[in-house]
Amino acid sequence: MDVQALRYAVTLAETLHFGRAARAHYIAAQPFGRRIQALERELGTPLFARTSRRVALTPAGERFLPRARQVLAELDGLVEQVDAPREVPGVLRIGVLGFGLADLWPDVRDLVEARHPDLTVDTVELTWADQYDAVRAGEVDLALVHDVGGADDLTLDRVLTTDRVAVVPVHSEFARADRLTASDVTGQRLVSPVGASAGLAEWGEGAGRGGRVTVRSPAGVATAVATSGRLGLHAEPARRFFPHPGVRYVPMDGPPATVAVASRPGDRRAAVTVFRAAARAVARLDRNRIEP
CATH class of the missing domain: 3.40.190.10 (Periplasmic binding protein-like II)
Incomplete structure (x- = not known):
């Protein structure tokens, strides 16, 4: 959710005028309008009805804006309540x-x-x-x-907090699965995180034949899986932040x-x-x- 776009929407709801609302945020009307449109696309519904003569809230906008104001107030309050000295931040x-x-x-x-x-x-x-x-x-x-x-x-x-995913070679049998469980991968050779504590160490067990394949950071998991043919474990955002043509990210049961x-x-x-x-x-x- 774009926090700044929420602020723009609240201001537009108060002024019902794109030009005045944009000026209140020291931004030109066109980029202001694009941010409102992007917010509406994200929500999947128009918040404002536009004509050549007026701007009005839609029924969805009437429901949305009070909650947006409440969330922004809480958001600002959490930061403003910080009891910290006002030294130069550096x-x-x-x-x-x-x-x-x-x-x-x-x-x-x-x-x-x-x-x-x-x-x-x-x-x-x-x-x-x-x-x-x-x-x-x-x-x-x-x-x-x-x-x-x-x-x-x-x-x-x-x-x-995100769901976990298994990182599997793109040509493996696991790549066709919609979801995996711990029992599905029992006995498989796994990529081992180096330096991980108990929360990840269990995933690195079972080096078995063929030696050990280790990774030092989350960024290296996909490459290690693609080159070794073993399986890895990751969090769901990895599919977007660490894409790799040689692997597929498959939802997996287990703790988030x-x-x-x-x-x-x-x-x-x-x-x-x-x-x-x-x-x-x-x-x-x-x-x-x-x-x-």
Whole structure:
């Protein structure tokens, strides 16, 4: 859900005039209108009825806008309630494992930039072996990690939960399945995550004949599967963020995959606190997706 488009829609509902609504957001009328149209396409229904002389809310718009206002108020409130000092933010170093926040990235970035427009964000690629240690050692200010346990000494804000998928060679028998279970892959040779704790280690068992095929980060799973003919495990967004012609992503039963924002306990710096609040707020919006 595009948070900025929600704001545009609320303003348009108040003014019922594209030009005035666009000016209120310091944007030209045409790109403003395109964002409204994109929101309507995403929702699958028109929110506004347009004629050459007037703009009016549709019945779907009448139902949608009050809920949009409520969600935006909650979203803004979560960030504004942050009790952080107003020091110059400087640089925020974010460690990222795999796809990070996936589709939530743009909205989190917009909220953080609105609060701290001068903040510089540096990203550092992490592996399963160092996703927690990079935070502990201060190599990054916070990290977007796969929450697989073993980090009781860190603060974890769980912001994204997705279904798991099996990563299978495109020419294997599993590629034709609509869904797989753990029993379906029992006895199969598997790609092994290096450095993963208990939450992923069980998937790496069974090296068996032919040695061991290891991967250090989520980005390497698809290539390892395609080249080795073994199976891998991933979270659902991987099909979009790590496409590969040699594999197919098949829905699989089992516990969901969870992405969390990891930070050091007691770290109350403004940039860290605002990023955490923005991620929680956008996650809340995504879980409570507004439908017309």
